[in-house]
Amino acid sequence: MSIPRTVYPAPFNITRASHVVMTVRDLGASRAFYVDMLGFIISDEDADTLYLRGLEEACHHSLVLKKATEAPMCERIGIRVYTEDDLEKTKAHFEHVGLPVKWVDVAHQGKTLHVSDAVGTPLEICATMPTKPRMIVKFQHFKGAYPMRLDHFQILSPDVQRACEFYAGIGFRLSEYVAIDGTDDLVFIFLQRKGNTHDLVFVNGRGPRLHHFAFSVPDSHQLIHACDVASSFGYGVKLEAGPGRHGPGHALFVYFRDPDGHRLEFFTTHYQMMDIEIEPVRWDVSYLRNRPWGLPPPKSWYEEASLFAGIEPCNPARETYTATLEGLLAEQGKRSHL
């Protein structure tokens, strides 16, 4: 296998990761967690749905929480294209390559497409949303993590190579990737459209499942403050991993689990990545044994993820990464970390 090249010009203009739609058992508990504790802004709410956005966002929503009728899941991840013309081209492209596509009506969004990507991830694509005031200097309302804006999604997939080929084919650039040492077997891929390191991350594993969605925060002070505020709400145990420093992408991060077990990341420090001459950064998977710093994440971080509604995940055909991971976990256990 080899690293696919980005198609340029892209068949249609995707601009960025847009929003995510999750189902939750108790909207009140979710509201307490996301709004009261972490500082998300409510754009709209009704009996069944909570529409949230980050402090700098003018779009109507980047996080939609719906009352679950069954187990909590991720319904869809949202992608923006630039214009409605791009949306038509999107539809044509998905039809052309034989992937599911249909027009849908979605509240508080412009014209919207539901599609599935080549590895089965359910996407929701639109070009516009109603706007809301940016809260970016409404400092008196800042709370918890000061969540600024949705940045990216990480998706578990049994076929990372195929995901990479698919997204390179619609104009995504690979900023960094992790491969099995000495091979081009892809384990992690970081794909971007908006000009920083990633909008979409795929990682080898049972999938498709949503590993996490990520919001940017202003600085390291806020990551610590988010943990402190969580603890003062009795939610210190919801901190699953971090604070620590990632290898690929270099972000400073923390991961929380929400009341339904959905995982979200807050991070700082992504870099601008837009020039044509920049080659993707390669990491051998063995870097995991030598992370920059931070206590190792628990097993749950590697194994648990949100299901996509109506989609049964599959195990990876190739087990190389799983074997690596099990070796790593066993070693860490011996290193006398609890």
Place this chain on the structure above:
Amino acid sequence: MSIPRTVYPAPFNITRASHVVMTVRDLGASRAFYVDMLGFIISDEDADTLYLRGLEEACHHSLVLKKATEAPMCERIGIRVYTEDDLEKTKAHFEHVGLPVKWVDVAHQGKTLHVSDAVGTPLEICATMPTKPRMIVKFQHFKGAYPMRLDHFQILSPDVQRACEFYAGIGFRLSEYVAIDGTDDLVFIFLQRKGNTHDLVFVNGRGPRLHHFAFSVPDSHQLIHACDVASSFGYGVKLEAGPGRHGPGHALFVYFRDPDGHRLEFFTTHYQMMDIEIEPVRWDVSYLRNRPWGLPPPKSWYEEASLFAGIEPCNPARETYTATLEGLLAEQGKRSHL
């Protein structure tokens, strides 16, 4: 007059503010200021030139300092297009509208065009540079301001309206603007391509002159630390304005004057601005009387700027903003600020 609409698709793909070329009297003094004190990284240097970049930048240079043969000036501001094909289209476009354009050889850059924009600003446009390692996690080398990457330029111009029309015509979007109260007379325009609030800012005044170039820093802690380090080098007086909070763009800022009087800004807090539905934010010029916070900048901040090499600046034809400014300065003097 009215607010011009952005042409889409753009005739060629400009991606971002790229670099700036300044002349200085004493390269040693500049090196002490930018490298030892503020923490810029040296990509290359020879007897006559210092090529600097920020900590997250992989491009060869974003700040070029050349030994001046006459008074210190700005030679050109640099703009990136995405591909060499875009560079050819750039040339065709400038020729078509009758503006100066020529191919030049520039060290450490790919194929490069020299052009002038519609209000006489000398630009240098290229699609590629050689790459250098990002220093983004080489924390042991971080110093002073932790300058991350070049973000934007601010240019004094006697005809802001014309600048706005020109740049909207090649795909720039207006994120915010300041107009004389009750009119559409433009005083400040904030134009962007890279997806945050600005790559180019034009402000009414004697010009074309370069008011400042701006580098992003990680957080407010670094703005303060930059001032502290400057003071421990005996350069506290080089802080010309700030710390304070801007109205338009909302950045937290400080302004330094370098040993030759060139002005640079460090800032945090720009926001993402890329969706089609976002309308430019309008400010009445009277907001200057009610800034968010921060001691008022001195007169020098309003009046002094770097000349462009070989270009004689002109006064604005319309004096409305100047009158406003003089009123403002007079009032502030009476408010008993020194």
Place this chain on the structure above:
Amino acid sequence: MSIPRTVYPAPFNITRASHVVMTVRDLGASRAFYVDMLGFIISDEDADTLYLRGLEEACHHSLVLKKATEAPMCERIGIRVYTEDDLEKTKAHFEHVGLPVKWVDVAHQGKTLHVSDAVGTPLEICATMPTKPRMIVKFQHFKGAYPMRLDHFQILSPDVQRACEFYAGIGFRLSEYVAIDGTDDLVFIFLQRKGNTHDLVFVNGRGPRLHHFAFSVPDSHQLIHACDVASSFGYGVKLEAGPGRHGPGHALFVYFRDPDGHRLEFFTTHYQMMDIEIEPVRWDVSYLRNRPWGLPPPKSWYEEASLFAGIEPCNPARETYTATLEGLLAEQGKRSHL
């Protein structure tokens, strides 16, 4: 004149600056300013009085705001002694040196003395207060400046030398001082008991008047955030000076004026000062022309202060510092700062 030596052992054990009692015209406006905006904690309130404390304080109050019956003033500054036995010794000492002293009943305080110091400053001295829960990890209630604890007072006095002799005589140590160049004429003195740089600061000027009271904040991030929150409440103009870095004491500071014009400082970075071998740090007053960094404070910062209730201030007999200051202000005006 010469620098007085601290008496050891002290005749009674003063431990720290304790609290300040201010009168205000509108308790609602003060509450909005101090509690809603800046994040002070309410310990108690009634129709005429608001008792506030900082986030880390267990004592009942460090800032008492009373409804003014005439113009807003400072009633008294509060000082703590360690035990009630120390309080008896305090009474004996003040009587011995012929200064006014009397027992008073003060709500929410243990046994309390009212005294005047040798330069006429009205003090309120007690050994105990009822305790309240420390809010130090109640992060969900942190707002504005995150005020931690009262740290010190600055008092304008026409006779700084006499103040220095008086306080050295009751065990205060001089950590730093400013004198007219080439002389021992004291202009500023920084006196401490609690082991950091100051509890009491006296500065030459028309007095006694209270220049400001100061609360510590956790870090530079909070100083900036306090300004931002103030501005989002429309109170950006209440920032009178800073952010900047002090010479003596080295604090990073901002100064606000409250709705009644009372001045408060938030600061970080004081240092531990308790060892016997440490000599006071001397500054020549000319350092004011070469501050570490920060735009120069306005004239109001030098000239305006809160009156003490019932006490008519006097001008300094010696005008040396005033002359220096006027020279300084004139120079700064010429430096083209507004």
Place this chain on the structure above:
Amino acid sequence: MSIPRTVYPAPFNITRASHVVMTVRDLGASRAFYVDMLGFIISDEDADTLYLRGLEEACHHSLVLKKATEAPMCERIGIRVYTEDDLEKTKAHFEHVGLPVKWVDVAHQGKTLHVSDAVGTPLEICATMPTKPRMIVKFQHFKGAYPMRLDHFQILSPDVQRACEFYAGIGFRLSEYVAIDGTDDLVFIFLQRKGNTHDLVFVNGRGPRLHHFAFSVPDSHQLIHACDVASSFGYGVKLEAGPGRHGPGHALFVYFRDPDGHRLEFFTTHYQMMDIEIEPVRWDVSYLRNRPWGLPPPKSWYEEASLFAGIEPCNPARETYTATLEGLLAEQGKRSHL
């Protein structure tokens, strides 16, 4: 058993934790770790000894590293008394209670006593040191963690109750303590003289051994930066625990192991604790199951510590805490943390 009361007035005036003397195998490696990476300042060095201090310290040294002639150990922890007269009283007191005491000559210190406390901890007590310039505003020299000043020591001891009685008897105040649930069996005690939460911490365990020494840092930003810089030196793995938030004392912390395995803590957020009415804060040991936040420390953090030179540690007579701890570690293992 019961909580001992602090003797007042103390028989002699101890002011603060002063310094620590450690032996190391390779002074070059220690210098790289403490000076180049973490930012400690060198006060003096010779072939066998490195004298270090923090950025705000004017005392000659707070950390002394000596070339080990055998396995690396802690020689002594240093305590300050206020005057040489207090030193004489110290000697008299230790003789009176039958503990070892002798005068010694120690380079770069005033008159010095070597004593052992009631639980066998070897102390070095002096009243003065030569002074060095405070580096507190020499910002250009700030590196790594920006270590400000030595704050406290934590000592493993088999008899915490006895330690508590001994130190209360010489004027230490108990700020917080941890006891076995439902009893007064002391597990952790936090003792202070300098007016914040602790100078000396004793924790139940095989001892006397030095668990760690702790330096204060300016803010949370520096804790993260220390980890980042450590990682850029290849020392990310030396981070043993944290970042996290303590229960008792409330500090935000990280723990590093130095090249010889000695443990040091960097922290922020201690609070002022000096008023007579403040009662010690009690924690049940079961709080360990519900820490504020932070991944659980590894087993090494609980079990490993530096030996004191020439002193054979003993196991605790009472095993209650050990049992609690083993239960805790077993539970955490099951929580699927690695």
